[in-house]
Each structure stands twice: as C-alpha cells, then as structure tokens.
Amino acid sequence: MRSSFRLDAVLVQAVIAGALSFSHLHDLAEAAGQDGWKAWAYPVSVDLLLVAAWRRLRTLRDSDAPRRAAWSWFAVALAASLGANIATAGLLDLGDVPDWLRILVAGWPALAFLGGTLLVHTPETERAEPAPIDSVEDQAELVHEVVTEPEPASAPELPAASPAVPPALITHARKLADDHRSATGQAIDTDTLRARLGVPAPMADAIAAQLT
Secondary structure (H helix, E strand, O other): OOOOOOOOHHHHHHHHHHHHHHHHHHHHHHHOOOOOHHHHHHHHHHHHHHHHHHHHHHHOOOOOOOOHHHHHHHHHHHHHHHHHHHHHHHHOOOOOOOHHHHHHHHHHHHHHHHHHHHHHOOOHHHHOOOOOOOOHHHHHHHHHHHHOOOOOOOOOOOOOOOOOOOHHHHHHHHHHHHHHHHHHOOOOOHHHHHHHHOOOHHHHHHHHHHHO
C-alpha cells in the first residue's frame, strides 16, 4: 500500500528553525545563571508567549477590536527569541554575561506570566465595542422602521399633517435625486422617490417639497 505521507519542506524548515532558537535560548539562560531544568524552561516560556500573542492576533483579525496589546506582547516574545539568537552568535561572551542580561533573564518569568494572563483573560467587553451608526443609509433604515409601524385599525382618520423629516433622510434623498438627474436628465418624481426610500406617501411628499 502506497504511503500518503508527504514531507513538507516548510514544516521541516520550521522544525529546524524552532530547534535552533530553542537551543540558543537555553544556552543564554544557562550562561545567565539558570542551570538545570530552569534553563530548559526559558525557551518554552518564550515560545508559548509568542504562540499566545499570535493566536490572539488571529482571533481579532476579523473584528474591530484593538490589537495593540497583542502586537506588543508578540514583539516582546519575538525580541526575546531573536535577541538570544544574536547573543549566542559570538557577539556575547557566554562565559562573562553582563549583569543587566542576568537581570533580564531572571525577570522574564514574571513578564511572560503577565503577558500570557492579559492575552488569555482579557474580558470580552474590553475587546469589542458596538459599531456606531454613522452612515446616512443606516439612519434612513432606522427612520424607515419607525415610520412604517402599523397604526391601530380603530384610530380615527384625522387631517394629515406634514410629517417631520430627519435631516439625515433629507441628505440621503437629495443624493438619490442627484443620481436620478445625472442618469435620466430629469428631476426625480415623488413616486420614484418614495419607492427608492421606502417611506409612506406623506413622508415622500414632505421630502420632495424640501428638495425643490
């Protein structure tokens, strides 16, 4: 039976790059005084923070929620990984690590824990806000829903008064009228305006009166 396994060059490259980066982080942590299992825990911590930040960015990709925090923690984890790769390339004497680097390595667990907690446990209410209604079409749709509510069958008939027209609806109607004139060379009539806006006849008459 023919095997369906196919070696992916990108996957192989990712494994090699991950192993090298993992080894560099271990060597740097060990040189900074973190021996034994602690030196092996550092690359795991850096990679986990990097993955958590990347997953948050993918989660927020199709939303309007702010992504600054996710990008910030992604940059912190990437800087830690990239910094270890550069430091172990012969630019740093691993036998005589400076004090500031020892401080950074010793303080990394608290920083990584803070970043991971904020990325995973950010409340939903802080990640997304309702989109404001700022377009003329949205305002016109809301007005349409209000003015088309059915009236009680027993309501007495009264002389029709000119309904109040919201400014946003006038602006939208004027745009429709300009488009109609550009397309046909004629002013838009009340029936066409009413059909385009989807409003009752009295409302269409009031709007048409303000367009002339």
